[in-house]
Amino acid sequence: MCAAVFSEGGAAGCGDSPGGRCIVGNDIRFVRARVCPRAGSWLFVRIGSRPAPLPRHPACGNFRIFGVRNESQPMYYAEYAGRAPQFFRIDRPFPLESGGELPSVTLAYHTYGTLNETGDNAIWVCHALTANSDVADWWPGTVVEGGLLDPSKYFIVCANKLGSPYGSTSPVTENPATGRPWFLDFPQITVRDMVRAYRELRTALGIARIRMIIGGSTGGCQAMEWAIAEPELFGTVALTVTLPKTTPWIVADSEAQRMALEADPTFFEPRIDGGGRGLAAARAMSMLIYRNSVAFNRTQHDPEEKLEGFRASSYQRYQGEKLRKRFNAHCYYRLLQALDSHDVGRGRGGVAAALKRITARSIVMAVDTDIMFTEPEVREMAVLLGADYHTIHSGYGHDGFLIETPEITRILKKYL
Numbered sequence: 561m562c563a564a565v566f567s568e569g570g571a572a573g574c575g576d577s578p579g580g581r582c583i584v585g586n587d588i589r590f591v592r593a594r595v596c597p598r599a600g601s602w603l604f605v606r607i608g609s610r611p612a613p614l615p616r617h618p619a620c621g622n623f624r625i626f627g628v629r630n631e632s633q634p635m636y637y638a639e640y641a642g643r644a645p646q647f648f649r650i651d652r653p654f655p656l657e658s659g660g661e662l663p664s665v666t667l668a669y670h671t672y673g674t675l676n677e678t679g680d681n682a683i684w685v686c687h688a689l690t691a692n693s694d695v696a697d698w699w700p701g702t703v704v705e706g707g708l709l710d711p712s713k714y715f716i717v718c719a720n721k722l723g724s725p726y727g728s729t730s731p732v733t734e735n736p737a738t739g740r741p742w743f744l745d746f747p748q749i750t751v752r753d754m755v756r757a758y759r760e761l762r763t764a765l766g767i768a769r770i771r772m773i774i775g776g777s778t779g780g781c782q783a784m785e786w787a788i789a790e791p792e793l794f795g796t797v798a799l800t801v802t803l804p805k806t807t808p809w810i811v812a813d814s815e816a817q818r819m820a821l822e823a824d825p826t827f828f829e830p831r832i833d834g835g836g837r838g839l840a841a842a843r844a845m846s847m848l849i850y851r852n853s854v855a856f857n858r859t860q861h862d863p864e865e866k867l868e869g870f871r872a873s874s875y876q877r878y879q880g881e882k883l884r885k886r887f888n889a890h891c892y893y894r895l896l897q898a899l900d901s902h903d904v905g906r907g908r909g910g911v912a913a914a915l916k917r918i919t920a921r922s923i924v925m926a927v928d929t930d931i932m933f934t935e936p937e938v939r940e941m942a943v944l945l946g947a948d949y950h951t952i953h954s955g956y957g958h959d960g961f962l963i964e965t966p967e968i969t970r971i972l973k974k975y976l
């Protein structure tokens with residue numbers, strides 16, 4: 561019987577018993593899966609005691625598993641997804657900027673459309689803090705014919721970042737030295753580490769030139785790092801609500817969230833749901849910086865007089881639970897650290913010198929109500945880059961970069 565094991569996004573077949581095969585780390589193992597009647601598309605999965613392999617179920621590929629438990633614990637969840645990711649493996653030690661190394665690296669990634677013969681019609685999307693590689697899933701309306709990410713014209717790629725629980729190597733994937741998930745033993749990673757892994761995937765996919773790289777928030781940190789590391793690779797760099805160096809304000813927010821994670825005693829336990837309550841609290845805290853007072857006051861107003869049971873309270877708890885159910889506290893911790901250490905100028909003579917290395921045309925967008933990466937700060941970066949600058953008007957604050965899709969599409973399509 562397996563202990564808690566994490567699937568690197570493998571395919572579990574079968575809506576129900578008798579189950580199917582699942583890729584767990586690099587192994588194919590037998591799993592039983594069933595749809596939870598209370599959770600709609602959520603699948604609850606457990607490692608079975610029956611021997612693998614079983615014939616592949618025709619439904620394989622439709623289910624992406626990102627957590628399983630042994631039978632002595634409540635079963636963990638897996639996520640239904642429209643399309644399973646593909647996997648790219650770097651099968652040798654992968655040195656990290658922090659000084660450690662990973663024995664190997666797997667990247668989960670999605671592609672849409674077809675790479676042309678000259679290998680130069682690619683658009684690469686770098687996702688933000690808690691999203692995944694399935695752009696069509698988290699950025700609805702973009703991956704459509706005639707849309708921003710038109711698969712009939714472009715080869716669109718998005719890779720799940722290192723450290724994230726959506727299939728790439730992370731605290732919830734297997735540490736080959738122990739045969740168990742890394743959890744808190746997972747080494748510290750940086751945005752540069754993420755980008756170095758992407759570079760290898762890009763080469764493996766045969767992409768000669770990236771027509772446009774798009775990144776918002778922490779996705780923008782990755783896009784910027786990559787454009788500095790390989791300036792000749794990109795035609796256009798599109799950066800939304802992001803900065804070349806994480807500000808003390810954002811580090812302070814991350815630290816408060818890490819304190820919430822650490823305040824949950826289960827965070828220090830090597831279990832896939834360790835720190836779940838802390839994660840929910842951290843997300844509620846982060847919602848304050850992802851939105852702003854105007855957004856909360858507009859959407860969570862209580863018209864009636866009351867002493868308790870406020871809408872804003874249930875909203876915060878709901879958002880916390882929503883992330884707890886789909887993410888992992890140990891991954892979240894490491895990803896916050898990666899955001900904090902983001903500084904394109906590190907070892908390059910400072911931010912201005914580093915940004916000067918970008919030769920691609922750059923487009924910078926700020927959201928006017930963003931209190932995380934504020935408009936004046938983003939505008940200052942645009943000046944350093946000599947970028948075309950646009951302000952997105954949105955009542956949603958920082959999260960506006962995920963919500964104001966028609967406006968962002970209108971702006972970026974002009975550059976494609």
Ligand SMILES: CC(=O)SCCNC(=O)CCNC(=O)[C@H](O)C(C)(C)COP(=O)(O)OP(=O)(O)OC[C@H]1O[C@@H](n2cnc3c(N)ncnc32)[C@H](O)[C@@H]1OP(=O)(O)O
Pocket residue numbers: 639690691692697698860871872873874875876878879886959962963
């Ligand atoms: C499987 C996956 O989820 S993949 C990853 C998806 N997420 C990502 O990619 C990360 C990036 N995306 C995000 O951060 C967000 O989805 C955003 C910013 C795009 C949109 O945020 P949302 O939370 O959907 O928007 P909003 O703030 O309006 O909240 C709406 C939700 O809160 C609920 N809600 C609103 N007010 C309240 C309240 N007072 N009490 C309780 N719940 C409330 C709504 O019912 C709705 O629930 P739902 O998400 O189950 O439909």
Ligand SMILES: N[C@@H](CCO)C(=O)O
Pocket residue numbers: 688689690691776777778850959
């Ligand atoms: N809502 C975004 C915020 C980070 O940019 C996310 O969860 O990824």
